[in-house]
Amino acid sequence: MKIWEYILRRLMLALLVLFGVSLVTFIIARVVPSDPAALWVGPRPTLEQLAAARAKLGLDQPLPVQYLRYLGSLLRGDLGVSIKTHQPIIQDLRAYLPATLELVLVGMAMAVFIGIPLGVLSGARRNSLLDHFSRLLAVAAVSIPTFWLGLLLQILFFRELRWLPISGRVSIETTLYQPIRTLTGFYLVDSLITRNWPAFSDALLHIILPAFTLATYAIGLSIRMTRSTIVEVLEEKYIVAARAAGLPERTVLFRLALKNAIVPTLTVLALSFVYSLTGAILVEVIFSWPGLGSYVTAAVLSADFPVIMAVTLIVTAFYVVINLLLDLVQAALDPRVVLR
Amino acid sequence: MREPLISVRDLRVQFHTYAGVVNALNGVSFDLYPGEVFGLVGETGCGKSVTGLALLQLIPPPGEIVGGQILYCGQDLRTLPPAQMRSLRGGKIAMVFQDPAAALNPVFTVGEQMEMVIRQHRRVSRRDARRQAAEMLRAVGMPDPLRILNAYPHELSGGMQQRVMIAIALSSGAEVLVADEPTTALDVTIQAQILDLLVSLKKERGIAILLITHNLGVVAETCDRVGVLYAGSVMEMGPTTAIFREMKHPYTQGLLAAIPHAERRGRFLSAIPGSVPSGLQIPPGCPFHPRCAFAWDECRNEIPSLLPVDEGHWVACHLYGRGRR
Amino acid sequence: MIPFGQAVGEWARERQPLWAEYGLMLRAFRRDWLALVSLSIIIAFIFFAAFAPWLTPYPEQGRGVPNIAERFQPPSRLHPLGTDDLGRDLWARICFGGRTSLSIGFLVVVIAVLIGTPLGAIAGFFGGWVDEVIMRLTDIFLAFPSLLLAIAIAAALGPSFTNAMVAIALTWWPWYTRLVRAQTLSLRERTFIEAARGIGVKEGTIIFRHILPNVMTPVLVQATMDIGSAILTGAAMSFIGLGVQPPTADWGQMVSVGRVYFINAPWFVTFPGLAIFLVSLAFNLLGDSIRDIADPRTRRAVR
Numbered sequence: 031m032k033i034w035e036y037i038l039r040r041l042m043l044a045l046l047v048l049f050g051v052s053l054v055t056f057i058i059a060r061v062v063p064s065d066p067a068a069l070w071v072g073p074r075p076t077l078e079q080l081a082a083a084r085a086k087l088g089l090d091q092p093l094p095v096q097y098l099r100y101l102g103s104l105l106r107g108d109l110g111v112s113i114k115t116h117q118p119i120i121q122d123l124r125a126y127l128p129a130t131l132e133l134v135l136v137g138m139a140m141a142v143f144i145g146i147p148l149g150v151l152s153g154a155r156r157n158s159l160l161d162h163f164s165r166l167l168a169v170a171a172v173s174i175p176t177f178w179l180g181l182l183l184q185i186l187f188f189r190e191l192r193w194l195p196i197s198g199r200v201s202i203e204t205t206l207y208q209p210i211r212t213l214t215g216f217y218l219v220d221s222l223i224t225r226n227w228p229a230f231s232d233a234l235l236h237i238i239l240p241a242f243t244l245a246t247y248a249i250g251l252s253i254r255m256t257r258s259t260i261v262e263v264l265e266e267k268y269i270v271a272a273r274a275a276g277l278p279e280r281t282v283l284f285r286l287a288l289k290n291a292i293v294p295t296l297t298v299l300a301l302s303f304v305y306s307l308t309g310a311i312l313v314e315v316i317f318s319w320p321g322l323g324s325y326v327t328a329a330v331l332s333a334d335f336p337v338i339m340a341v342t343l344i345v346t347a348f349y350v351v352i353n354l355l356l357d358l359v360q361a362a363l364d365p366r367v368v369l370r
Numbered sequence: 371m372r373e374p375l376i377s378v379r380d381l382r383v384q385f386h387t388y389a390g391v392v393n394a395l396n397g398v399s400f401d402l403y404p405g406e407v408f409g410l411v412g413e414t415g416c417g418k419s420v421t422g423l424a425l426l427q428l429i430p431p432p433g434e435i436v437g438g439q440i441l442y443c444g445q446d447l448r449t450l451p452p453a454q455m456r457s458l459r460g461g462k463i464a465m466v467f468q469d470p471a472a473a474l475n476p477v478f479t480v481g482e483q484m485e486m487v488i489r490q491h492r493r494v495s496r497r498d499a500r501r502q503a504a505e506m507l508r509a510v511g512m513p514d515p516l517r518i519l520n521a522y523p524h525e526l527s528g529g530m531q532q533r534v535m536i537a538i539a540l541s542s543g544a545e546v547l548v549a550d551e552p553t554t555a556l557d558v559t560i561q562a563q564i565l566d567l568l569v570s571l572k573k574e575r576g577i578a579i580l581l582i583t584h585n586l587g588v589v590a591e592t593c594d595r596v597g598v599l600y601a602g603s604v605m606e607m608g609p610t611t612a613i614f615r616e617m618k619h620p621y622t623q624g625l626l627a628a629i630p631h632a633e634r635r636g637r638f639l640s641a642i643p644g645s646v647p648s649g650l651q652i653p654p655g656c657p658f659h660p661r662c663a664f665a666w667d668e669c670r671n672e673i674p675s676l677l678p679v680d681e682g683h684w685v686a687c688h689l690y691g692r693g694r695r
Numbered sequence: 696m697i698p699f700g701q702a703v704g705e706w707a708r709e710r711q712p713l714w715a716e717y718g719l720m721l722r723a724f725r726r727d728w729l730a731l732v733s734l735s736i737i738i739a740f741i742f743f744a745a746f747a748p749w750l751t752p753y754p755e756q757g758r759g760v761p762n763i764a765e766r767f768q769p770p771s772r773l774h775p776l777g778t779d780d781l782g783r784d785l786w787a788r789i790c791f792g793g794r795t796s797l798s799i800g801f802l803v804v805v806i807a808v809l810i811g812t813p814l815g816a817i818a819g820f821f822g823g824w825v826d827e828v829i830m831r832l833t834d835i836f837l838a839f840p841s842l843l844l845a846i847a848i849a850a851a852l853g854p855s856f857t858n859a860m861v862a863i864a865l866t867w868w869p870w871y872t873r874l875v876r877a878q879t880l881s882l883r884e885r886t887f888i889e890a891a892r893g894i895g896v897k898e899g900t901i902i903f904r905h906i907l908p909n910v911m912t913p914v915l916v917q918a919t920m921d922i923g924s925a926i927l928t929g930a931a932m933s934f935i936g937l938g939v940q941p942p943t944a945d946w947g948q949m950v951s952v953g954r955v956y957f958i959n960a961p962w963f964v965t966f967p968g969l970a971i972f973l974v975s976l977a978f979n980l981l982g983d984s985i986r987d988i989a990d991p992r993t994r995r996a997v998r
Contacts, residue, residue, distance in 0.1 A: 050835040058851055169983065173976035175927055177934050178950055178968030181957055189958065267472035274426050275487045275538060276460030285486075289477050308843040312931055316954070326843060327935060330850040338847055342839065349838045364477050365522040 036369045037354065044350035051346045052104065052339065056097050059335035069113045069333060087113075104343070110336035112329070119340045122325060127344070128215025129199065130321035133313070134306045136218075136237050137245035141299060145249045146288075149256025149295070154264065154283050164253055171250025176309075180243040180316040187239060195236050197318040204232045240317040244310055248302040255298050259291035266290070293360050300356045304349045308341070374401035375442065375546055375578045376425065376463075382437035383420050383429060383602075385649070392649035394420045394433065396602040396657075399676065402546065405576040407569065409593030409610070411583060411625070413646050417602040418582045422548040425580065426459050442546075461491045464539035468551035470531035474523035480507075480534050481519030484541055491542035506537040510567060529560035536567065540577070547571075550582045565592050586629055590614060595682070598622050601647050601657035604676055608683030618685040621658045656688065664689055723988045730984035736977035740970070744793030757787035759942025767960045777962040780952060785963065789970050792944035796971065799860050799938075800926035800978075804918045806864035811871025812914055816906050818872065819879025820898070830876070833869035841866035842931065849937040859938040863928050867921070874917055878910040912989050920982030923975035930971045946971045 067083040068075055075083075084090050088099055103110065109119040152164040188196040195201060199217055200210065208229045213220045218237070221230035263269065264287060272282050302309075311323030322341060329337035361367045383395040395417045402408050410418050423429050425440060427447055440447040442463065447455060467473040475483060484503035485496060494502070500519065507515035510533045523531055532552060539547055549568065553561035569592055572579055581593055589596055590610065597607040598621065606619040617623050624642040644661035647653055656674050659665040668688045676686040724730055748754040756762055762782035770777045776785035818829040836844075848862035849855075882888055882905075891901050930947030932938040939945035946967040953964030 046831070047835055047838050050831075051839060054835065054839070055847070058847055169976060169979050170972075173923055173927070173972060173979050175930055175934075175947070175950070175968055175971045175975070177931065177947075177954075178964070178971065181950070181954055181964055181968070185957060185961060267467055267469060268475040270423075270428060270430070271465070271467055271473040271535070272475065273428055274459055274465040275490070276456050276458070276542075277486065277490055278456060281486070281490070286475055286478070290475065305841065311842065311846075312934065315935070327846070330846050331936075333850065338843075342843060342847075345843065346838045366476055366524050 033358075033369065037358075040354050040357070044347075044354065047350055048343060048346055049101075052101065052343060053097070055335075055339045055342050056100060059339060060093060060096075066113050066333075066335065070116075109340040109343070112334055112337050114329070114332050114334045114337075119337055122337070123322075123340070123344065125215065126320065126322045126325040129217075129319060130307060130310050130314070130323060132216045132218060133237065133241055133244060133310060133319060133321060134303060136241040137306065138248060138299060138303050140242060140245040141248035141252050141302075144245075145252030146256050146292075146295060149253045150260050150283055150288060150291075152253065153257040153260030154279075154287075156261065161257075165257070168250045168253035168257075171246045171253070174246060176243060176247065177312045177316055179246060180240070180313060183239050183243060184316070194239050197236075197316070199236055199319065200229060200232050201236070204229050208232075240313050240319055243316070244306055244313045248299060248306070251298045251302060252295050255295045256291065259294050260287055263287045263291045289363060293363060296359060297356060300352045304345065304352055307345045307348060372403050375404050376402040376580075377441040378402075378421070378425070378438070379441065380438040381421070381424060381435065381440065383417070383424055384434055384436050386432045386434070390650050393652055394602055394649050395424070396652065397438065398599070398602070398604055399438075400597050400604065400607060402578045402580055404545065404578050405572060406594040407572055407579045407581050407592050409581045409583060409589040409596040410599055411586060411589055411596060412599035413584060415646055415649070416599045417649075418584075418599055419550050421599070422465065422550045422580060422582050425546075425548055426463060426465055427455050428459075457491065460487055460539070460544070461542050462544060463546045463548065464542075464544035465548040465550065466532070466535045466539050466552050469555045470528060470535045471523065471555070473535055474531055476523055478522075479519065480521055480523065480526070484519070484534075484538055487538055488541050503537070503541065506541045507534070510534075510537045510540075510571075511563075512537070527560075528556050529563060532556060532560075532564050533567065536564075536571070540571065540575075545577055547577055547579045548582070549579055551584070552581070553588060554583070554585070561588070562591075568592060586625065598625070601652055602649065603657055603673075604684075604686060605658065606683075606685045606687075607676070608680070612680065612683045616680070616683070618679055618683075618690055619658075619687045620662050620664055620689070624661075656686075720988045724984070727984050727988065729980055730988075733977040733981040733984070736973060737981065740793055740974050740977075741797060743790045744797055747787070747790035747794065750790055751784060751787040753784045753787045754791075756783040757791035757944060759783075759944065767956065767963070769960075770962055776966045777960070779949070779963050780956060780960075785949075785966055788944045788949060789946070789967060792946045792949060792967065793970070793974075795856060795939045795943060795945045796926055796929060796947070797974070799856065799863070799929035800922045800974075802860050803863045803867060803925040803929065804921050806860070807867035807921070808871055808914060808918055810864070811868035812875050812907070812910070814868070815872040815875025815877075816879050816902050816910065819876040820883060820902055820906060826876075829872065833872050836866065836869045839866065842928070845928070845932060846935065846937055849932060854937045854940060856939045856943070859929060859932045863925060863932070867925070870921075871914065871917065874913060875910050878913055879906055882906055882909055916982060916986045916989055919985055920979060923978030923982070926971065926978070927975050 066087055067080050067089055070083040070087060071079045088096055091099070100110075109123070111118055112122065115122075148164040148167070152161040155161055184196055187194040204210070208226055210217055210221050210226060210229045210233070211224050213223060217233040218230065221227075221233055260283075269282060269287060272286055277286070308323055308326060310319070310321055311327050313319065314321045314323040315327070326338060326341045328334075329341070357369065361369050378401075379399050381395050381398045382393075385392040385394055398417070398421060400408065400410075410421060412418050420429065420433070424435055425447070427435075427450075429435060435448060442458070447458070450458070474480075478486075481500060481503060484506070485499040488494065488499040488502055489496070492499075503519060504515040507518055512518050512530065512533055518526070518530070518534065523534070526534065536547075536552075547568075552568070553564050556564060565588060568579055568581070571577060581588070583589060593610045595608065596610050596613045598605045598613070598619065600621050606613065606617065606622045613622065614626065617626055621642070628641055642661055647657060647660070653660050653670075655671045656662070656665070656669045659669040662669065666688075672688070674686045674688045676684045677690065679685050679690050743750060747757055751757060753762075760783070762778070762784075765774070765778050765782040766780060768774050768778040768782070774784045774786070776789065778784055779788060814829050818826040844866050845859070845862040848865060849858050852858040852862070888901060888905055891905055929938060930945075930950070933945045933947030934951040936948075936951065939948055941948065949967035950964055950971070953960070953967065957964045
């Protein structure tokens with residue numbers, strides 16, 4: 031009961047943030063020196079067409095009214111229509127969002143399974159060879175330009191070694207002969223459910239490079255964060271006490287210390303998860319990944335503001351929900367945390 | 371004569387820091403017999419806690435044992451393989467710490483922590499481990515063990531936390547308990563209870579307790595024998611009564627004179643002039659000589675060795691050396 | 696992208712520097728070879744950028760004049776790093792590109808610090824509704840997908856150096872507000888601040904004379920680490936086409952163009968990317984070292 035109260039209160043706060051974000055995007059969209067009506071009509075518009083479009087899009091109303099109308103349709107779950115393609119945005123999102131989510135989730139899994147163990151070992155064996163290696167790896171990972179790394183990986187694994195495909199979600203052969211039936215939009219999941227094994231392995235091969243490229247930054251972050259909190263935790267009295275009680279180093283590190291140290295790492299990972307949703311733009315461009323990033327970049331370049339606003343809101347919603355989940359997880363991991 | 375459980379011989383510990391080598395222990399020797407409380411007293415930084423950690427081979431880096439022996443049942447712990455040493459820790463030799471709030475892991479319940487330790491040392495099911503944990507909690511005087519098992523450390527009072535620490539330490543049948551300032555962080559009334567508990571555990575279970583403290587009152591109440599540590603060396607060692615009645619070493623005399631006393635009310639407390647030397651620069655000769663009212667040339671040049679002055683009473687001071695008694 | 700240092704730095708930073716500490720810090724710094732190497736790399740790149748016209752025989756190419764006769768030359772004695780799609784010497788382009796890429800990094804962080812620090816100090820010092828308003832504002836900006844916001848702002852204002860810079864800085868300041876607020880909160884409880892309040896020193900004076908100097912060290916550490924990330928973000932903006940416009944040289948933009956030709960002219964994409972990587976690496980390493988040195992616990996730690 032207590033916890034539901036808390037979640038409810040947080041969700042109200044979340045609504046406030048979403049409201050603020052929608053206001054900011056709306057203002058940005060309206061100060062732009064571009065005419066949505068002209069974009070809506072297309073090249074060589076007549077004055078009548080423009081006026082009709084203006085009325086249809088509600089641009090003839092005063093700004094506050096426009097904003098209220100926008101809010102109203104948002105509350106009804108209507109994200110609007112793309113000015114450029116005249117398609118309902120929600121339909122586009124159904125195709126693009128799963129593609130990006132799949133990419134980001136695989137990337138995050140890499141960050142968790144590479145970054146956290148390396149961080150723990152590195153923090154436990156300070157100044158060992160492994161420590162030097164993983165610290166260097168961590169700094170390099172956060173310093174390397176994503177788009178450049180993607181290109182280097184393509185040169186290495188596609189051009190030189192010919193191990194992995196260069197781009198796309200699946201190869202043309204799969205699309206032609208083993209098409210994946212779309213259920214969730216996650217190719218790995220869909221091909222698994224339909225037992226389409228050739229398509230599954232094809233999709234897996236395609237996701238490795240882009241997911242790794244996307245994950246580099248998060249890998250670097252989680253190594254660093256885990257290392258520094260582990261170093262701090264290992265100085266604690268209760269770790270000495272655990273060793274004095276004869277617990278083996280493996281238990282001390284991965285069962286005790288990690289539970290004490292994991293929260294900051296989860297925090298940065300959760301943040302980078304959210305930022306990756308749009309941060310994937312660069313990776314999607316390089317690997318021709320038909321995801322949210324490519325979608326929104328195209329929208330930005332054609333000043334398709336309803337799309338930009340919709341995507342911004344979706345990503346912000348992810349941000350708030352994930353932050354809430356993070357606080358709940360933190361409370362579950364540490365009994366001293368009081369949810370307020 | 372009884373056999374000592376633990377014999378520490380000429381133990382030397384150094385810490386390698388940027389500022390130089392810190393000599394934390396310079397040849398400490400003492401014995402610990404079953405069924406006794408041996409008190410190790412001294413001021414902050416004299417090496418008490420390091421001695422305790424050395425017994426468990428847990429000197430934190432950059433510290434290092436550079437010489438001497440720690441014999442347990444005739445085996446030198448320094449040369450014991452790590453796996454065997456680990457089973458001794460928490461098994462035969464256990465430790466409780468100064469600040470129980472910091473020494474208990476905040477994110478695990480008392481039960482989880484106890485089970486983990488018990489199952490590390492004995493092949494028992496989780497359920498049996500839990501039962502043993504409850505028994506142990508009752509043995510250290512906890513009224514409602516089942517409730518405590520499900521509690522997190524921060525939900526318990528300081529005294530209860532320290533009882534839990536002691537229960538964990540003894541849960542796997544320890545013969546030796548290293549208690550590093552076990553009562554310093556607690557209220558005075560709780561202090562007495564914890565000390566009573568330690569004494570009763572000694573009597574009932576026959577365990578040997580190394581009680582590390584700076585509090586001479588605690589020593590007087592609980593210890594059978596005492597060692598006085600100064601700048602990483604034992605200055606004087608003997609039965610508690612002997613130390614309190616017939617202290618020989620000028621440092622011990624100074625320490626005892628600095629205790630407030632009911633009979634000497636209204637008089638000034640005497641303090642030892644000067645301050646404890648840092649481990650970086652231990653004075654040559656007797657480490658206490660710069661602060662000692664009786665120091666002469668020999669004290670400045672030659673390190674006095676620990677020599678018997680009476681039955682079981684040893685002093686490291688040139689005042690009592692070589693027939694000058 | 697999360698400013699990397701921020702995420703790490705937000706955790707556990709208690710100590711406050713005394714002015715006397717700086718001497719110790721300098722001594723520790725001189726012993727830290729990694730920090731010295733990083734600093735040298737940074738100074739070298741600043742030098743290349745500042746004296747670009749005198750460091751290459753083709754300054755006009757660095758400024759963008761095409762030289763079609765020598766397109767896609769691999770590295771040679773005449774062109775140590777090769778030439779690009781318009782035949783321009785890559786070394787000259789990289790030197791000139793450093794001018795934009797480095798200044799975007801510095802300026803973004805400077806703007807972010809100038810906005811974020813006072814807001815954080817005010818929020819932390821006054822507390823109450825002032826704090827509430829400022830922190831909700833940072834919440835909104837932090838909740839915003841930052842790269843997307845920067846892209847949107849840059850697209851709205853039109854792609855240019857200044858707009859890219861402003862756009863990135865606008866997504867960056869809340870991190871400093873949070874950092875400074877946290878620092879101020881702990882400072883506020885300290886005796887010397889309470890003493891100053893007790894003897895009736897004006898609040899503005901306390902903020903400027905006592906709070907801000909004391910939060911400078913963490914902010915500087917943070918800023919050093921963030922310059923690397925800011926350069927990366929700036930390069931990403933140019934890569935998408937929303938940053939510096941040709942013919943002005945910029946590393947991100949060079950990678951973006953070079954990407955098309957990476958099969959036949961791999962040097963074209965490699966060297967500008969390497970420049971971004973090296974500079975960003977150097978700033979991150981330097982920031983790391985400064986952070987360790989600024990913290991007495993890690994500074995005196997023993998190896």
